[in-house]
Structures are given as C-alpha cells and as structure tokens.
Amino acid sequence: MPRRSDEPRHREKTAEPCTEQVRKPVSADALIRDEDGRLLLVKPALKAFWDLPGGVVGPAESPRAAARGRIGEELGLAVDPGRLLVLEWVGPHESWAGQLMFVFDGGGLAAGRAEQVRPVGDSVEDTAFVTLDEARNLLRSDVMSLLEKSLIALLTGGCDYFELA
Template identity: 50%
Template sequence: MTTGDFVTDLPSLDDDLLTEGAPEAEFNPGISSRLPSKNVAAAALIRDGQGRVLLLEAVYKPTWVMPGGAVEDNEDPRLGCARELTEELGLEREPGRLLVVDWVPRHGVWRDQIQFVFDGGVLDQAAIDGLVLQESELRAARLVAPADLGSAPLTPSLTRRLQQAIEAQERGTTEYTTYGRPGRQATR
C-alpha cells in the first residue's frame, strides 16, 4: 500500500539493517575513515496556484535559498527535507517525487555536495499565510514567477537547479545535473 509516494507496508529501516547481517569488518583497518565524505542537502520545489516558486531570504547569506537545508548524519534526504520544512516554515508535509539530484563541486570553504530537490507541491493562499518563519534563519518568504528567477538574488547554480526542477516537474522526470547543468560531465 502507498501513501503519497511512501510505501507503508515495508519493513522498517531497522528491520532491513538487521536482515543485512553483521556490519562488514574492515579488511584494511582505517580504510573507511580515509574515504571522502560529501555534504548532502535536500530542498523542496514549492509553488503557489499561479506557478510561482517559494524562495526564502536567509539571514546567513546574501542570496535567497529554496526551502530545505542540510541533511543530518545518517538521515534519509527525503526525511531531512520534511524536517527542514517543519523547522523553517512550520510546514508539515511529506516531500513528493524526486525531481533533481545535483552534484555541486567544492567551492571556497564548502566541500562538494549532493543536493536533492523534491516536489513540494502547491500551496493555497491559506497555507502560504500560515507559514511560520524560523526567525533565527529566515527574514522572509517570497513567491517568484519562473520567468523572474534570473533577476532574483539567487546564485547562478541555484537558478539553473530551480529551472531543471521546474522542467522535471512539468515533464514527470527526474534529472541528474552537475552544478545545475544537465548532461554536463565534470572536467576536474
């Protein structure tokens, strides 16, 4: 049985871990600690009835962001997205279909990152009016028409990622992108 996109009659993650057996032993001691690690983030493409995109004005950076944020250690990205929506906006909702998986290269002090963008659905005016912004992180929530994304204070990579998410939502696809660009091979 499914509820939205979630299957409800499957074993729990803990059950799956138990059936996986004992954790694999390291044949080369310390090898797992030497593996690279990536940051993971999850966001939701949320729109209003007019198709405008919900963006957030954060207090901690000069550019706007999508609703969502960093996925915590050992947290499922989809559940991390739901947690962030609740924390940031007081919005209790399960993210829908995966729209974009985007690899973001190391830039400045930030490690490379995998960003997941889920379909956050459409909010009616009552839900928009009911958003409760997390004051320690957010100044404002804005609705921006897709045609106006290029003039909003967004990083170029987020503008590209948003455009890919909108197109994936409209086509019913899931896209893999590199820094918001489809089909691009990394050249580093």
C-alpha cells in the same frame, strides 16, 4: 572456501574504511508552489542570496526527511516531499570538497495557505512566493539553474542528474 560477507569478521573489516572516507555535504530542497503556481523562496539569515526551502542533510538522515524537517523547522510548514526532481553534484569549489543537492517536489499549497507561510526561528529572514521571472532577480545563477532544471522535471514527469564541475 570464500567467507560470507555477513560474517562478523567481514563486517568489522569493511566498516573501518567507511569511517575514513571523505564525506561530501548533502542538501535537500523542495519545490513548493502556491495556488497560482508561484514558487516559494526563502532568504536564509546566513546567506547573501535567496534560496529554495530546505537545507543540510544530517549524518543519519535521509534527504527526503531532511527536506521535510528543515521546512518544518524553518517555516512551520508541514510538507511531505514527493518524487525526486533533480540530483545535482557540484564539484569542489572554495572550501568545499563537492556537494550533492537533492530537489524534491514539495507540491502545491491549498488556497489561502501561502499567506500563512512565515519564518520560524532565526535561520530564515524572509519568505516570498514569486514568478519565474521574479526568481531570476533574487537567485544566484547556480540556484536559478537548479530551479529551472527542477521545473522542467516537474513538467515532464522526469527526474534528472547533473554534474557541475
């Protein structure tokens, strides 16, 4: 008779390989707009380019909780990320073994709230609400592509998955 998967012996045997699996970095960002539909970008202190607000997902953290947490920590902004817009897998590159990137709908800010968004701490140097054309001048091409995919999902009510080799 086969053993049930919830028996302690089975859990011990299946838990061990999970600790040895390759881990991939995961990031979670949010698409946040002001009352005029401009997009919130951040200039991280440790990057040479602008980015979407959010950041790295911790080991025991959900992507949605990570987006909420990083935005709160770095911008002092209380955002409850809504539906998932895009999930993107980026293949191995440089010293990375691949990465999963989540982008959630961060919603729109109430009138006058955008002017109050400022970096908190030292992980973000600057913030800006920009048009899509302005974003093209600030973002690296891969981040701009992720932003455009997120906007399409926002406008169509969809959610999409992409793989970048």
